[in-house]
Amino acid sequence: MFVLELSYTAPLDAVDAVIPAHVAWLDEQYEKGFFLASGRKTPRDGGVILAVAENRARIEEVASGDPFIAAGVCEYRITEFVANKTAPELAQHRQTLS
Template sequence: MLHILLVRYTVPEAEVAPHVPAHVAHLERHHADGTFLASGQTVPAELGGAILAVGDRARIEEIAAADPFAQAGVARYDIVTIDAGRAHPALRALLG
């Protein structure tokens, strides 16, 4: 399954900043294992970020809950799961 993870700051950006290094390490770990396909900040950045992920919904929820941003209470996740009936050929291979 394909998931869009919306990372929404729950505090001012200045309070998020101390948690950025741990959050980036979390992102890198899940990009390396193939779970995260893309991630980045929203525009404007003060809204938070977004992640495109693949895998089982329950596992994605566990990963989101383990994010240092979520653990510190400086952000919350909204997860939208998509059953991609149509996809670009390059993306289809990643979806399995």
């Protein structure tokens, strides 16, 4: 499982201009099963996405398609972790420690 932390690198008006494309991209990733949860950080200086993929290379590829990246308004920090305990609703994403 992955935590994707977005940090804005541009003023909010530049970020807001790309929000519609970013939201459409988010919707696509939810439909494909990559994203489990997402939202803005407080204070509003970026966002967080909880994601799943077969490996880090795949999640990096997914993140690189974010319109925020193409517009140059954010940077990603990707943290991989082993989700060995989850809420019942996320049981299908539980992982075992090796």
